Amino acid sequence: MPKPSPTQVLLKVQATALNPVGYKSIKHFPGFIVKKPCVPEFDCSGTIVALGTKVSRWKVRDEVYGITPADAVFKTGHGSLAEYTVVEQDNLYHLSLLTDWIDVKNRNS
């Protein structure tokens, strides 16, 4: 499991979006550009389960969506297609700010 840096949070991931850059980075990019092995993808939504030491904007259990940019994923190998991922605190947005946000915790469809 990745460890959050002082400005990152650790997310329990609920969903990951795929982007063409994701598979291209695994398939075509050499090791000096993308750290191998690399967990691909950048977008995610989920619940905050741990905070970096300098994170003040968020608390554990906040529900958010956000992004880790490609260059950061390529450097660390920690993409968003995983059960847990780390995201910079400023790259997150609070889901409860969206009025029609329905928290489907017990979805079973």
Next chain:
Amino acid sequence: MTWEEACSFPLTAITAYDAECVDSRVKLGNGCSIFINGGSGGVGLYAIQLARYLVGETGKVVTTCSSKNVELVKQNGADDVIDYTTTNVAQYLSQNYHEHKLDLVLDAIGSFDIFKACAAFLNPKGVYLMIGAPIPANFTGVLTMGANLISATLVPGILGGVPRKFRMTLMTPRKHAVEAIGELVEQKVLKPVLDSVWEFDDEGMKGAYTKIMSHHARGKVLIRQPAKP
């Protein structure tokens, strides 16, 4: 809004936002016109939604897609749709936007042939913006792209280059863009468009990546984690 829908926004919507509101340095307001190359993809659909909002009812949002996606891009706000499977895009634009030229081109495909023709339909003050970095699949592709980029950015009009501004951008999530996208989603300017949602297992991964690698996804491809037991 579900976990999957919310998750469909950051990369693509910020790419669209950066392109239309930041990197183009063209002030897109009421009555402006924009051409989005590749309207039915992830970036394309959110770029259309945002463009519709920015240029208003009097503005024009022109885009391309294949026959089966014409309705989809219209529903998302496009008003002139070019079916690239039956129509030569550069020719169509040159004929139809020669008089009233476009203010901005967002190219999410990487069509240098359209760029080369753009003086005929792009306002002299307009910008041709290549977004989402169409990454070549092999070494020959890299060389061709390199040659195209050099000619697009370095050869001035007087020496036979295209006399329009060309920019290529990669999105960087900046705090203000993340906040702006959140507000646009809240105001329902941006509405989620999902191609499909897959499970986080072998079968789901295979299906999801087959879809995204086909380059024919209509909107975003999502993978979800199993629900809590």
